[in-house]
Amino acid sequence: MALITYLTKIQFEVGSRRLLGAELEALGAKAPLIVADKGVVAAGIVAEVVAAGGLPADATVFDGTPENPTEEAVFEAVALFKSAGCDSVVAIGGGSPLDLAKAVSLMATHPAPLAQYAAILGGIGRIGKDKPPVIAVPTTAGTGSEVGRAALLTLADGRKLGFISPFMIPDVAICDPELTLGLPPRLTAATGMDALTHCIETYLSPRDNPPAEAIALDGLKRVAGNIRTAVADGSDLAARTEMMMAALEGGMTFQKGLGAVHSLSHPLGGLKELRLHHGTLNAVLLPAVLRYNAVGAEAKFARLGEALGAGPDADLAAEIVALNRDLGMPETLAAMGVPKDVLPQISEAAVLDHSTATNPRPIGAPEFLAILQEAWG
């Protein structure tokens, strides 16, 4: 049987940040911990959301979210949550602060160690609903984490693992496209390609969920029709709104599960010293994975080609290569600085990733390695 669930309350509107205070009140929360990163604070976005949302100007802010969120940062933020007497978490930022905020809510009430809650270590059933509420305010259009059930965290031992549960889904998502207007072109492109990858991978997942597939195709159409404009002219609010909806739709389809692109981008994103951007990794890996997954998927590939605006007979991998080039994305993993000698270790880690189970074509370490070598250049 198909498992089909939609849980998050979503406020999607230009200017919806003004609803933050009312949504906190509706949750019975009075003292939020705001989880952000230094970039979002420096850009003035946290102050803007706090003021517009009617929160006190001295609200407690944790700005120490790293580029890829870590176990260490989770516990730093939990310590602040407790010492400041917080009762809720408001995430303001891209996927990293959103994922960190979910983990802060988890560890505010669940006993350590964090690793025991990782999906591949049997953690799904250990995550209960007794957690402080989370409101997600995305400032990028990409991760879909605002409605997703997963948090991706790098443990102290270097593993980047998924923490997944319906109880990890934020209670409220406040999607205000104006908050993405200042996102620079490179990040607009990279986060937009993450959203595009979510739509494609969840659509191709073999799990039976027709509503999610329809949402994925709709999201893909919106990315294809707007990503070039949003990158070329960041002030285009209509394109920004479409991209934010596409990212949301990509997140609403996570319940189908992702695939081999994410199986590989998760361990690559865990390489701490390289600090590789998740969306950029997906953009670079996607063509090689599509070539691998094309076998036996002709009907679905035809519909993806139509949603992309390239027609049912399109060569999807070639379309993505061309899109990446238009957006100024790097063309290879080598160009991103990934050393060739880590590829075998990444292919082994990808086998264990939670996304591997829903790749449309069975895949193991040798196939992952071949894909990595192709994407490396």
Ligand SMILES: [Zn+2]
């Ligand atoms: Zn992603």
